[in-house]
Amino acid sequence: MDRAPGPSVRLKLTLSYAGFLILAGILTFAVVWMVLLRYVPGGNGIRAPGGHFPGQEFLLRSFAPAVGIALGFLLVFGFLGGWILAGRMLVPLSRITDATRRAAGGSLSHRIRLPGRTDEFRELADAFDAMLARLEADVAEQQRFAANASHELRTPLAITQTLLDVARHDPGRDTAELIDRLRAVNTRAIDLTEALLLLSRAGRRSFTRERVDLSLIAEEATETLLPLAGERGLTIQTFGDLTPVLGSYALLLQMTTNLVHNAIVHNLPERGTVWVTASVLPGAVALTVANTGEELTADVVSTLVEPFQRGTQRVRTDDAGVGLGLAIVKSITRAHDGTLTLAPRSGGGLLATVQLPAAPPAGG
Template sequence: MSVRSKLTLSYAGFLTLSGAMLIAAGWLFLRVMPDDAIRATTGFVPNRFILLRSFMPATGTVLAFLLVFGLLGGWILAGRMLAPLTRITDATRMAANGSLSHRIQLEGRKDEFRELADAFDAMLTRLEAHVAEQRRFAANASHELRTPLAISRSLLDVARNDPTHDHGELVDRLHAVNTRAIDLTEALLVLSRADQRSFTREPVDLSLLVEEAIETLLPLAEKRGVTIEASGDITPAIGSQALLLQMTTNLVHNAIVHNLPEQGTVWVKTGVRRETVVLTVENSGEKLSPQLVSTLTEPFQRGTGRIRNDHAGVGLGLAIVKSITQVHDGSLTIVPRPPGGLRIVVQLPTPPPHAAK
């Protein structure tokens, strides 16, 4: 039995029962009402038996009318009440079949059905964006992985067809291409692990992670002529130490690699605010437009003029930073610096008092 039928029967049954109770009350009133009260109300005393006998057929007619009226009115009212639910069901079926662009857009006053429809539309919007992002990511990842594999095949074909070729040079090039493929695969695994939120949260000091990241990347900075300036006090946070270290390292690495050709500078600062802890990484470099900066957290996106070299990365650095920030319930802000370069700010929630001890 459909919900509409159940509501119709419920409405008709309730209306009929109410009528029956009202008629029973009238019948009881006539049965037990004293003759003096009837005389005072009507001015005469009727035959009580004849009055009750004539009262019964009328009650049957009234009950039949109430039943028919309840069924017809209940069916119409139930249909009007359930019409929004029908639209939501149709939208759900379309989404289940793969159509995520459809929206319910329920009109009318704000009620439970309207709230449900709006929540469903919001879910479809987020789901559509997520699916589109995953499709772009899969396509880009396939392209990025295909490139080193194609280069490796070409190098192997050269070695097979030309035995006199310098195999030492081929091995070096194969090693470089293989290293890039491994780096890309590891970056994809880090990104997947962050998105799954499969990590244990523990107290972490961001200032110590900054020191570790700078110490690791200092040889690269010296090689590229980049100066790193770090400042800040103890910055307690809570989360995965491995992921937050990966986030910090990616930010510092990105600031070093995408800097001025010479005499560049990286500024790293940590701090504590009222409800958040803040990690700020700034670097000198080329001037970037706000439109370009807004795309840098997309996987495999690189700024204009950023060429690939031994340390350029695989195009997932800021995408990993964004993902790690989100799974730690934080926010990521990237803005271009007027003189050139970027200013990246990561804000994470302060840990609860018991977690910071």
């Protein structure tokens, strides 16, 4: 936005300091003048012979020049002292402005790190440093996501191109097999695109909030995935209290489905178990999905919410998805002002906990 140039804040503060000092000096000298008029002989307004006020004339000759000199000194001192004091006070603001300009130019790694005790400027600088750190982390995450998404999208396209080239140079090849492979590759590309769109939608928070019961959502997600669990010989156990939240039913269902699906496909080869629990906490509700499985380290678990990261020690299966399941869970949870916590389960497997703010009482 173009703005007309104006006086600097330093000059405004200097003029304010000098003006305040001059005003205080004038008031002080006015009080002294009134006191002198009251107590100096002949200064009480009694006329001397000839119609003069000798006390007042004496005061004017003796006091007025000194007052003028003193006010002049106060004016100079106010300007110089105010200019120096204003400059010292605005040094932190200059550092904050410099950091803002660097950030606007694309440098998010710079930090103000304002020294000294806590005051308004240091609180502002600390808040700005925290904002820069968050922005830097978000930008880095977006860059990794864009690179990974490009790689994941390029893979099915490259496979499709290869299959088409083979069919073009080998007209006698079985077209049914080619069509089946193209269909599988195309289905994966569609699933990946839909997952990316869902992740973007959750990140923008472009959804309508309504009152929903998280325990009912957990039951629906579990029933939907029961056939998949049965194929793998797994048992799903559900436990639920009334857990009302405000949010998008579709997104929360997708979040729960992803958690349960992840617990199923990364489980024991047979006789594994998945536990789905909805519980009430003080001022919040929690959805916990735990599963049996291989031993996981904290380092592996910390990478699972990254897009396209499935954990270096986790077995990839045909039902493992496109690598965005837990990333979508994290995005949906954040969009609902909640937190996602992943931890290795004692005895093997994963313990995933989503905590969301509880909905206010109905009618409240």
